[in-house]
Amino acid sequence: MRLLVATMNEGKLREYQRLLADVTGLELETMASLSERVDVEEDQDTFAGNAQKKAIELAAASGLTCLADDSGLEVDALGGRPGVFSARYAGEGASDEKNNLKLLEELRGVPDQLRTARFRCVICVADPDGREVALVDGTCEGRIGREPKGEHGFGYDPLFIPDGFTQTMAELGPETKNQISHRAKAAAKLVTLLRELPTP
Numbered sequence: 419m420r421l422l423v424a425t426m427n428e429g430k431l432r433e434y435q436r437l438l439a440d441v442t443g444l445e446l447e448t449m450a451s452l453s454e455r456v457d458v459e460e461d462q463d464t465f466a467g468n469a470q471k472k473a474i475e476l477a478a479a480s481g482l483t484c485l486a487d488d489s490g491l492e493v494d495a496l497g498g499r500p501g502v503f504s505a506r507y508a509g510e511g512a513s514d515e516k517n518n519l520k521l522l523e524e525l526r527g528v529p530d531q532l533r534t535a536r537f538r539c540v541i542c543v544a545d546p547d548g549r550e551v552a553l554v555d556g557t558c559e560g561r562i563g564r565e566p567k568g569e570h571g572f573g574y575d576p577l578f579i580p581d582g583f584t585q586t587m588a589e590l591g592p593e594t595k596n597q598i599s600h601r602a603k604a605a606a607k608l609v610t611l612l613r614e615l616p617t618p
């Protein structure tokens with residue numbers, strides 16, 4: 419099956435290429451295979467709503483089975499923010515660096531035990547007729563550090579210290595991240611579901 423990994427985020431794309439590498443019969447396509455750029459407005463108020471919207475619209479536009487995820491960071495001391503606004507927390511089109519700085523600023527003075535947070539990922543797969551064929555999720559619990567550390571990953575990885583570790587996700591690197599992350603957990607559920615789908 420050809421599967422379009424519908425993301426403009428290079429970091430996510432790299433992770434899916436690794437996470438789905440060993441699935442037999444799956445041929446991954448990237449947005450580069452689309453003849454024209456398709457923008458989907460992420461205007462839903464849940465991760466699931468945005469993932470469904472992206473997968474369904476991009477499947478229809480590409481004529482391919484399509485995987486989309488909506489993901490982000492929920493910080494307890496901020497009442498779950500930035501949540502679905504994670505990519506544009508510091509403003510539309512904000513860089514990862516700006517988002518991280520804003521997060522540190524908002525958490526200034528918050529003690530370690532209250533800096534708990536989680537990454538959340540919802541993956542939706544839609545077939546070329548725009549029918550949802552899978553909806554799965556995954557979370558990764560941790561806490562927000564005091565300064566950005568590490569070079570791997572993307573987004574909030576330099577600030578996020580997963581439970582059970584002392585280093586940030588950006589210090590831990592892709593092998594560890596792909597075993598423990600929200601995206602890895604959701605992808606593992608997806609692989610189980612895809613294996614159960616009847617082959618045409």
Ligand code: ITT
Pocket residue numbers: 424425426427430460487488489490491504505517537571572573574575599601
């Ligand atoms: P697409 O919609 O094109 O996939 P995007 O970056 O806009 O790309 P989202 O709307 O899902 O994707 O926003 C996710 C944001 O949440 C992302 O930009 C990061 O800031 C953050 N995020 C999600 N997963 C992350 C991860 O594994 N590590 C660090 N930050 C992450």
